[in-house]
Amino acid sequence: MAKPNKRLPERVVDIVCTKCKTRLFKYHKNGKGALVKCFIERISNNYCTEPCVCPSCGQVFARENMIRGIAAYKIIGGKAKIG
Template identity: 55%
Template sequence: MAKPRKKGPQKTVQIYCAKCKEQLYKYKKGGKGALVKCFKERIVEDYTMSEGICPNCNQQFARDALIRGAPALKMIGGKVNMK
């Protein structure tokens, strides 16, 4: 399977916890669809203490995964919002 493109996308989005509205990541997202996964190499700023867990409300919002041979976080539906 193909890996994600080396030249990352230009669009940067902020990812927030859906429960407490705490900012979790700044992420370079490609495409215009829903946020399903976050490739770790595209995360610009990480505001979490432990991977996939909100620092404010301790809710798990993502699981560690290997997608197309690249490390990623697979988002749990309805746990995050993006702007």
């Protein structure tokens, strides 16, 4: 499998918790599809104090994973969305 493009996409989106609507991080998203995974190197501002845990309500919204040899957060279905 090919590695993700090193050049950051221009589109920057806010990723928010679906339970409490707290901002989790700003992410350089490529494409127009659903939010499935977030490569850690594309996160520009991280508002979480603990990885993959919402700072407000404490809900776990993702799992740390290696995707195509690069560290990423695999989003748990329905726990985080583009806001």
